[in-house]
Amino acid sequence: MKKFLSAALAGLMSISLVACGSKTGNETTGGETSGNESGMKVAMVTDYGDITDQSFNQTTYEASKAYCDEKGYEFTYKKPASDADADRVASIEEAIEEGYNVIVMPGFAFAKAIVDTAELYPDVKFFALDVAQGDFNTAAGVKEGDPDWEIPSNLFSAVYHEEIAGYMAGYAAVKLGYTKLGFLGGMAVPAVIRYGYGYVQGADDAAVELGLTDVEMKYIYGGAFSGNADVTARMDTWYGDGTEVVFASGGGIYTSAAEAAAKVDGKVIGVDVDQAPIIDAAYGEGMTVTSAMKGLAATVNTVLSDIDAGNWADYQGTIQNLGLVSENSEENYVQLPSSTQWDDNFTEDDYNELVAKLYNGEITVDAGTEAMPETEVVKVDDQGSLK
Numbered sequence: 001m002k003k004f005l006s007a008a009l010a011g012l013m014s015i016s017l018v019a020c021g022s023k024t025g026n027e028t029t030g031g032e033t034s035g036n037e038s039g040m041k042v043a044m045v046t047d048y049g050d051i052t053d054q055s056f057n058q059t060t061y062e063a064s065k066a067y068c069d070e071k072g073y074e075f076t077y078k079k080p081a082s083d084a085d086a087d088r089v090a091s092i093e094e095a096i097e098e099g100y101n102v103i104v105m106p107g108f109a110f111a112k113a114i115v116d117t118a119e120l121y122p123d124v125k126f127f128a129l130d131v132a133q134g135d136f137n138t139a140a141g142v143k144e145g146d147p148d149w150e151i152p153s154n155l156f157s158a159v160y161h162e163e164i165a166g167y168m169a170g171y172a173a174v175k176l177g178y179t180k181l182g183f184l185g186g187m188a189v190p191a192v193i194r195y196g197y198g199y200v201q202g203a204d205d206a207a208v209e210l211g212l213t214d215v216e217m218k219y220i221y222g223g224a225f226s227g228n229a230d231v232t233a234r235m236d237t238w239y240g241d242g243t244e245v246v247f248a249s250g251g252g253i254y255t256s257a258a259e260a261a262a263k264v265d266g267k268v269i270g271v272d273v274d275q276a277p278i279i280d281a282a283y284g285e286g287m288t289v290t291s292a293m294k295g296l297a298a299t300v301n302t303v304l305s306d307i308d309a310g311n312w313a314d315y316q317g318t319i320q321n322l323g324l325v326s327e328n329s330e331e332n333y334v335q336l337p338s339s340t341q342w343d344d345n346f347t348e349d350d351y352n353e354l355v356a357k358l359y360n361g362e363i364t365v366d367a368g369t370e371a372m373p374e375t376e377v378v379k380v381d382d383q384g385s386l387k
């Protein structure tokens with residue numbers, strides 16, 4: 001790792017999502033200024049969702065736009081015509097043709113588009129979020145046993161230790177008194193699986209510490225990154241059977257969990273960003289127990305700042321896996337938000353102690369995605385995937 005992305009993290013993790021209305025097209029803001037010595041022009045391209053998804057795309061969009069607005073730099077975003085690699089490529093190339101030289105892309109779905117375009121435009125900086133080496137290998141058709149697809153020098157990707165954020169959420173849920181848990185993933189891709197398996201491990205460790213014997217977890221992937229009638233119906237069944245809280249990990253799929261929870265005064269756990277302001281406003285105050293967060297805004301701000309300062313060499317041709325960089329919970333790239341419903345059973349001090357143990361290696365979390373973690377207490381009802 002050439003550089004620790006920590007300087008701009010403090011305070012940005014708790015950034016609130018600002019409503020973006022119902023925009024579905026593109027926009028351009030800012031302009032060339034005498035202070036733009038780097039010549040940066042930033043374009044963000046959306047993946048499955050759009051800039052109003054109240055999750056991954058929206059946070060990346062808002063952070064990119066905020067940086068450019070502050071600097072007076074040109075910024076735009078592109079929404080591909082469909083969820084197809086060809087349309088993602090078309091959006092990337094459209095932005096490049098318009099003169100944008102930094103392309104920000106959130107989500108593993110960009111792997112194929114990046115493989116197909118990055119080396120064609122060596123003067124353009126490609127900045128990806130959550131696209132791992134395995135995603136690039138698959139997109140490039142790398143066969144098992146062959147060398148990894150080589151990351152070109154104009155590409156940087158930031159990935160995260162989702163298993164640690166998921167662990168924190170599962171640990172907190174059980175410590176806060178919940179024993180009937182659920183995990184609702186979007187698609188069964190590595191990042192979502194790591195969230196889920198970390199959640200299982202955290203819940204189990206907390207149950208062991210408390211001497212519990214009756215913790216249960218229903219576990220499923222919805223096969224989508226948005227809510228739908230089928231997912232909501234399954235969530236209705238879960239909550240109707242006594243599930244108390246569901247960790248909804250997968251973009252807008254939280255809507256199905258929250259809709260079902262609202263009918264029975266149930267609870268949810270958010271993902272990627274602090275979703276409490278969004279979920280509670282739409283479905284009921286106090287619904288969101290906590291959120292398993294990534295430092296998306298901080299990553300965007302730090303990397304754009306360094307590109308602007310001429311420090312691209314610290315990133316080029318690398319994939320950095322971001323997680324814990326400090327015993328101080330607020331300085332980490334994976335964490336729980338201040339909106340977590342702390343109580344006497346699990347206080348903020350208890351959480352900070354947990355973070356210190358994770359950082360120091362006293363507690364370890366398995367990041368594997370091949371098999372459901374073994375548990376001592378938690379009984380996992382693995383229901384596979386709806387699609």
